[in-house]
Amino acid sequence: MGVTLSRNFGSDNVTPACAPVMAAINAANAGSAGSYGADEFTERLTAVAREVFETDLAIYPVATGTAANSLALSQLAPAFGGIYCHESAHIVTDECGAPEFFTGGAKLLGLPSPDGKIRPAQLEAAIAFATEMGVHHVKPAALSLTQSTEWGTVYSLEELSALTATAKKHGLPIHMDGARFANALVRLGCSPAAATWKSGIDVLSLGATKNGALCAEAVVFFDPALAENFERRRKRAGHLWSKFRYLSCQLLAYLQDGVWLDNARQANAMAARLAQGLAKIGGARPVQPVDANEIFVALPENLVSALERAGFHFYRWPLCSISDGVAIRLVTSYATTAADVDDFLRAAQQFDC
Amino acid sequence: MGVTLSRNFGSDNVTPACAPVMAAINAANAGSAGSYGADEFTERLTAVAREVFETDLAIYPVATGTAANSLALSQLAPAFGGIYCHESAHIVTDECGAPEFFTGGAKLLGLPSPDGKIRPAQLEAAIAFATEMGVHHVKPAALSLTQSTEWGTVYSLEELSALTATAKKHGLPIHMDGARFANALVRLGCSPAAATWKSGIDVLSLGATKNGALCAEAVVFFDPALAENFERRRKRAGHLWSKFRYLSCQLLAYLQDGVWLDNARQANAMAARLAQGLAKIGGARPVQPVDANEIFVALPENLVSALERAGFHFYRWPLCSISDGVAIRLVTSYATTAADVDDFLRAAQQFDC
C-alpha cells in the first residue's frame, strides 16, 4: 500500500484503468442488458476481435490472467496430459497450481533456459522421453509459451514459428500466455495475426489488465472448433459474470482506436529510456535484453538499498544467476511518464558512486 | 438482448450497477494501489463488514456467486464429503457442476421439499443413512442452505436455528447461499448478525451483484479460523484480482450508508405490490408465498402469452407442480419502480378475461 504511481516500477498491475476503459464502463451502465454474455457489447467484441486479428475466432472474456491461462490449458490438455512450458513460466511459479486445478491434474513440464524462451530442441527431447516412457508418463498434450516472456524478452517471429512447428509435428496445440502480449506486439512491429495464428498459435490468453483495463483478459481461440464446450468450463469455474457487459465493454475499448497499442508503446518506450539511462550507471549490468516493458538489471547492494529508501518500488529478483550485486526487476506501464523515468535515473546516478 | 429495464421481470441480474457503486468505482480509479488486495479499500471493507455483522470475521470478495458458493464449499467439505442441500438449490441445478469442481468431487445430496426449505428431520434421516453406509458412502461434511430460497421464500430465524442445530449436532459446518441475502434480511427485519452467525451460519456467500453491484460477491467466514488457506483456494481458482481495489470498493459502497438495505427494501416492496395486484387477477393463483423479491404464480396460458407478446420479460417455470395453466417467475429489483409494476398489472388485467 501507499506506493506513489510515479515511483512505481514494481508492477504494471498497480496502475488504475486508463481513461478510455473507464469511460466505456460508465457508458455501459445504463438500462438493462442481457445477462451471461447475451448483450450487445459482447456481440460487438467478437466482431472487433475478428477484425483486429483478421480471422474468424472465438473470444471469451474473463477477469484474471490466471483464469484465462488455466481455462485455456484445460481446454487443450486432458487430466493425464503433460504441458510443456518454460520452467520459469508464470503458470508454473505464480498461479498456486491453477493449471493443475483446472485441468484435473495435468503436469506442467518445465524446460530451462536463461532467457525465458523455449528452444525447439528442448521440446523435441522432452517429447521423445515421454514417448519412450509410454503409459507410465503423462501424455504430451500441449505447449504453452509466454510472449513477452517472464524475463522481459520477446520471441521473434522466426523463433515462434520454429517452436510451434516442432509442437505441431507431434500434434500438440499451442497456447500463448499473452499477459503482456501488446508489449510484444509493438516490439515485433507486425500485425496481431502475424504474431499469433500465422505463427502457429492456437489459443491466446490476451492480457489487458496490466496494460490499462480494470479487470479484463480474454481467451482467444483462432479456430472456433477448438472452443467446443469452453463456455461450460468457464461457467463451472465461476468465471461467467452475470452482468457480463462490464467485462466485454472493457475489451472493446481496449482493442478499438489503437488504445492497446498506444498504451503498450508508451510502456515499452519508457522501458527503453530507463534501460538506456541505466547503461550509464557505473555499477549497473544488464541481466536480460530489454525487449518490452520489463528490465532485469544487476546493481550494487548499496545502490539498490538507497533507491528503496528513496521510495522507489521494484522487486529484488533472486532467481537471476549473477556473480555479485543484486538483481532487480523494473516494470514500466502505460502510466509511466518520461519524468518518472528521469526521476529514477537521477536518483540512481546520485546514489551510484 | 433488447429487454427494456422497465418491463424486465426476468431477473435482477440484467440491471445496471446502482449509483453509489458506480461512484465508488470511479473514485477508486486514481493513482496506484497495492495489488492482490494489499490496498486501503480492502482493508476498510473488512472493518466495515465487522461493524455491520457485529463480530470478528474474514471477508473475501470475488466477482461471481458461483465462485463464492463453490469456494466456500471447498473450504468446508473434503473431496470425499457429502454436502446436504435442497434438491432445487442453485448449487445443484445452475452452476454446471462448479461445487463438484472446486471440492474435487464432493457430492451434493439434494433433499426435496415444496417450498425450497430443508426440514431438520430430512437432514437427520439423510445423515443417519450415510452413517450406516460407512466408508462406502460420502462422509457427511456440510450443510448448504439458500436464503432467500430458490422458491422466493425466507427461512424464519426459528427455522434457521432448528436446522443449523441439527447440522451442528453431527459436526457439520453450515454455509448460506446469500445471493439474495439482503432481500431475506429486510424481510426478517433483524440484524445481519441475527440472520447469520447468531442463527448458526458459519460461512455466508454474500450477494451484491443482483442487488446493485457491478460484479461483487463475498465469502464471509464468521470464524476467521475456518478460513485457513482460503486465499490460496481463491488464487488457484483464478479469482484473486490483481487490481483488487475495484472489487472491494463496490462492497464498501454497498454495505455503507444502508445502500444494500435500501435496494433490497425497494425490490421486496415492488414484489409485494406485484403480488397484491396479481391477487386481483381472476386466473392467477400463487404457487409460493412471496417473502422476498421473487414471485411464483400460475396463470392461464393465453394470459402468459399475451404478456410475453406485450414485451414483458419473465421466465416460464416448468418445475412448479401445478394442475393447469402455466407457472411463471417474476423477479423485482432495486431498479423496479411502482410505475413498472403498475404497467405490468394493467396489462395483466387487460389480457385477463
Next chain:
Amino acid sequence: MGVTLSRNFGSDNVTPACAPVMAAINAANAGSAGSYGADEFTERLTAVAREVFETDLAIYPVATGTAANSLALSQLAPAFGGIYCHESAHIVTDECGAPEFFTGGAKLLGLPSPDGKIRPAQLEAAIAFATEMGVHHVKPAALSLTQSTEWGTVYSLEELSALTATAKKHGLPIHMDGARFANALVRLGCSPAAATWKSGIDVLSLGATKNGALCAEAVVFFDPALAENFERRRKRAGHLWSKFRYLSCQLLAYLQDGVWLDNARQANAMAARLAQGLAKIGGARPVQPVDANEIFVALPENLVSALERAGFHFYRWPLCSISDGVAIRLVTSYATTAADVDDFLRAAQQFDC
C-alpha cells in the same frame, strides 16, 4: 467376521474364489512374465473375450468394481458432464464419490423408480431440462444402467433397447454396471452379445469377483475406438498392476469353459429356490420380483430377529418402502447349495408362527 459360508446370505462377496480361478492363479505363478500387461495371459484374454462377445472389443482388467465403473465413466463423461443413472445405483450410493473423483467432478443425476430400472421417458425429460438450462447445467454426457439392477431385477432386452435408443438419440454413450452381469445373462438366456452391444451398450463393467473370481473385473469397450487413452487413465488411478498376469488369468479362467455361466446359474437357481420357499412362509411378502440372485422380501420383525439370532447373515434394507414388518435382502452365490437354502427355509418356517 466369523460368518459361516453355508449361512451367509449377506453378500456374494464373502465367498472364496472358485476352483478354476484358483487353479489358474497357481498355474500362472511360474517363471517370469512381462509386466504391465505385456504377457501371454492378457493377450489370450482379449482373444477369448472377443470370441465370447462375438465382436472386436478392448478389454481392461482391474481389481475392483468401483474402479471398473469409475474408469469407464471417466472415459465417457467430461468433468462438466452429467451422468444419468438410477437414484439407487451403486455408483450413487456405495462408491464414496468414486465416479465424481475419476471424472473430475461430473454429476450423477439420479432418476427414481421402484424397481431399479430407468424408464425412457424419465431420461427424455431429464435431458430436456438440461438442454433448456444450457450452460448453467451440466452437459448430458452418458447413461449408466445396472444389470442385474440394485433391486435384483433384470431389464428385458426390449427394455434395454428402448432405453439405450433414447440415450443414443441424444448422443449419449451407454455404460452398463455389470457387477452381476452373468446373473442377468443366464436369466435372459441370450448371448453375451445380445445382452450388451446388440442392445446398445457401449461399455460394460464386467463383474467376476462376486461370481467366483478372487479380485477381477474388467472394463469392456465394444468399440475399441472409444477406449483411446484409457490405459493412461487406468495407470494414473493406480490400477495398472505390475504383475498383470494374475489379473488376466482369473478372467481367462472365468470366461472359459462356461465357468461364469455355471456359477451364475447356480446362484440364480438357489435364489429361485429360496423365493419359492419364502412364498410358503405366512408372514413373508415379496418386495421385488426375483430375477437373478438377490431377494428383497418383507418379514415380521420377530422372524427377522430369530433368523439373525440363529446365525444367518443378511442385511436389513431400510430403503424399501413397506407398510409394516422389516425388509431384508438375501443374496445367493455360486457357493450356495440347496442344503444351505433348505436350512434357511426350515429355520424360517420354524420361527414363523
Next chain:
Amino acid sequence: MGVTLSRNFGSDNVTPACAPVMAAINAANAGSAGSYGADEFTERLTAVAREVFETDLAIYPVATGTAANSLALSQLAPAFGGIYCHESAHIVTDECGAPEFFTGGAKLLGLPSPDGKIRPAQLEAAIAFATEMGVHHVKPAALSLTQSTEWGTVYSLEELSALTATAKKHGLPIHMDGARFANALVRLGCSPAAATWKSGIDVLSLGATKNGALCAEAVVFFDPALAENFERRRKRAGHLWSKFRYLSCQLLAYLQDGVWLDNARQANAMAARLAQGLAKIGGARPVQPVDANEIFVALPENLVSALERAGFHFYRWPLCSISDGVAIRLVTSYATTAADVDDFLRAAQQFDC
C-alpha cells in the same frame, strides 16, 4: 513377453510370487470371510506390522505402488500444496500424473541431484522461495523421498534424519516411497523402526510386489491420527477390495518369518556379486554406487548390443550423464541366483574385447 527368468535383469516386477506368499493365498481361499477388510487376516496383519515396526501404527494394504504413493500423498498434501521430491522420483516420472490426480492437483516440486538423494539445503532453499512467493505459489505441504532411491542408492540414517529434520522444521510431514524398502533395510542393517519413524518418516509406502508378493503394497502411518478418513480415500479410488483377505494374507506372509528380509538379502547379494563381476570387465564404469538391488553401469555400445542379442533383458538408461558408451540398469531380485549372475558375467567377459 518371453523373457527367461534367469536372464531377466530388466526389473524385479517380472518375477512370480514367492512360495510363502502363494501358500498364504491358497490357505486363505477357504470358507467365507468378512468383506472390505473385516476379516481375520487383516486384523492379524495390523498386529504383525506393529510388532515388526515396534510401534502403534495404521496399515492399509493396496494392490499397487502407484496407489500406495498417491493415496499417501493425498492424505498429506492439500490440492493447493507442493510436494518436495527428487526430480527423478518415480512419482514424478513414472506414474502418469497419479499424485496430481489423487491430490486434486498438488504440484510435485522436483529437486535435482546426481545420486537420487535430496540434500537438506536444497529443501531449505525451495521452501524459502515458496514462502517469499506467498499465495501465488503452492503451499509447502510435504516431503517425499525414495528409499532405496531411483538411482539404486540408499540414504544413511544420518542423511535421513538430517533431511527429515529440515522438513519438520517447516512443519512438513514426510512420506517415504519404499517400493524397494526391504532392500534398503537390509543394506542399512538396522531395525525397521530405525529406518522409518525413528528417522522421521511419517508415512511409508511399503513395497512387497517387487520383493516376492503377487500384488501387495501397504500404506503405513506411524501416527494413526494422521490416517483420519484415509479409508474413504482408498474406497473412492477403487482400491478397497471386497475380498480383502487376499491382500492382507500376502503381506502377512511377507512380514512373517523374515520372508521379506530373506528375499531382499538375496536380491542385494546378487547385485553385489554382479557389480563385483562388472568391475573386472574392461569397458565397464560404474555410474552409481550399488547400495541395494539396482546397478547403473556404463558399457561400450557393442558390448550392450551383444548382451541384448544373447537374450539378456535390461534397460538402456539414457538419463544417465555419461561421456561415452551406453548406460544400462540391471536389477536383481529374490529370484535371481548366483548362476544367473555368473552366466551374465561370463557373457559380458566373452563379448568384452
